[in-house]
Amino acid sequence: MPHDHHDHDHDHSHEGLSPSGHPYRADNDTELSYWQVMEIALRELLIEKGHLTAAQIHAQINAMDSRSPANGARVVARAWVDPEFKAALLADAGAASRAMGFDIGPMHLIALENTEEVHNVVVCTLCSCYPRNLLGLPPDWYKSRAYRSRTVIEPRKVLSEFGLTLPEHMQVRVHDSTADMRYIVLPAQPEGSFGLTEEELAAWVTRDSMIGVGLPQAPQ
Amino acid sequence: MKVRIKSHWPPGHIRTPAYLRGKIGQIERRIGLFNNPEETAYRQTGPQRELVRVRFRMADIWGARAERGEDVIEAEIYAHWLEPV
Amino acid sequence: MVLTSAAGLMTTDSLRRVLEDMGAEAYETMTYYERWIASIAQNMVEAGAVTSDELGAKMAEVRARGATYGAAS
Numbered sequence: 356m357p358h359d360h361h362d363h364d365h366d367h368s369h370e371g372l373s374p375s376g377h378p379y380r381a382d383n384d385t386e387l388s389y390w391q392v393m394e395i396a397l398r399e400l401l402i403e404k405g406h407l408t409a410a411q412i413h414a415q416i417n418a419m420d421s422r423s424p425a426n427g428a429r430v431v432a433r434a435w436v437d438p439e440f441k442a443a444l445l446a447d448a449g450a451a452s453r454a455m456g457f458d459i460g461p462m463h464l465i466a467l468e469n470t471e472e473v474h475n476v477v478v479c480t481l482c483s484c485y486p487r488n489l490l491g492l493p494p495d496w497y498k499s500r501a502y503r504s505r506t507v508i509e510p511r512k513v514l515s516e517f518g519l520t521l522p523e524h525m526q527v528r529v530h531d532s533t534a535d536m537r538y539i540v541l542p543a544q545p546e547g548s549f550g551l552t553e554e555e556l557a558a559w560v561t562r563d564s565m566i567g568v569g570l571p572q573a574p575q
Numbered sequence: 576m577k578v579r580i581k582s583h584w585p586p587g588h589i590r591t592p593a594y595l596r597g598k599i600g601q602i603e604r605r606i607g608l609f610n611n612p613e614e615t616a617y618r619q620t621g622p623q624r625e626l627v628r629v630r631f632r633m634a635d636i637w638g639a640r641a642e643r644g645e646d647v648i649e650a651e652i653y654a655h656w657l658e659p660v
Numbered sequence: 661m662v663l664t665s666a667a668g669l670m671t672t673d674s675l676r677r678v679l680e681d682m683g684a685e686a687y688e689t690m691t692y693y694e695r696w697i698a699s700i701a702q703n704m705v706e707a708g709a710v711t712s713d714e715l716g717a718k719m720a721e722v723r724a725r726g727a728t729y730g731a732a733s
């Protein structure tokens with residue numbers, strides 16, 4: 356299930372631009388599909404009628420391209436080394452991220468702290484809500500019906516399939532992103548990483564650890 | 576504070592998950608006022624609604640099927656979907 | 661999507677509502693991005709930003725340019 360490609364949306368034979376600005380790779384050999392025709396037509400019509408400009412589209416794509424899990428990793432690493440920042444992050448994660456210089460737009464962000472007693476995991480059962488404005492695009496499996504339905508029913512089984520088995524004494528908290536809040540898990544700092552610099556620590560923070568399906572680990 | 580999610584089943588764009596309707600939980604925190612997606616989905620702009628995070632015990636949602644009864648689910652529910660217990 | 665929302669033409673909620681109304685078959689037969697294109701297009705028609713007639717004509721024009729995405733852009 357962690358490698359579920361049911362949606363095929365990372366099949367990079369799609370060309371051009373997705374509505375969300377995710378850049379496809381150019382492939383002039385693939386036959387044009389009905390939906391690709393619609394996408395081109397829609398974009399051109401909206402520009403012709405003055406609802407959008409090409410410059411806006413390019414700026415939006417650039418903004419989206421600049422968002423990746425590396426941003427979240429830097430936020431987590433700072434929280435590990437700076438207790439004041441960590442407190443600020445837990446009080447208002449959006450403000451703390453902006454204070455670090457990340458343009459997260461209007462996103463409302465909540466940071467969820469993993470401790471020795473509590474493990475947090477995030478899901479959107481209704482669609483695929485994800486802190487895109489900080490972390491970029493979600494992985495395919497996060498958008499799959501399997502993940503979205505099973506994580507609220509049997510989170511420990513789902514986590515074990517990701518390689519994460521939690522002891523019985525720990526409480527699992529599943530956060531269903533049903534409305535305007537977006538969530539980032541603040542993983543516990545792993546043994547073996549203490550004493551590293553903030554920059555070195557950021558490399559330990561995986562995307563999966565910020566969703567809650569994995570733990571931070573030493574860079575490969 | 577203990578609350579129950581209303582067991583209502585209206586048509587339209589509803590952001591209260593089916594698996595939580597009729598279930599009892601605790602208010603974890605109040606988040607403030609937000610546009611009501613039930614209306615904005617249809618380009619209607621009514622008054623903003625209060626959004627609340629509610630915490631549910633797995634045992635209270637899934638009963639004996641729960642992996643661990645004291646694990647929890649937390650979800651954002653609009654106040655108009657809550658009723659007192 | 662972000663831009664059409666900012667232009668007041670649709671919201672995240674109207675995007676989702678149209679996706680939901682497409683039903684399970686769309687989920688089975690269309691990719692994530694295809695469903696998004698379909699939802700945005702319907703939203704634009706609902707908002708009055710484009711008409712079905714205009715879209716149909718433009719789509720025919722796009723198709724006539726060539727058989728590949730590169731040629732049609």
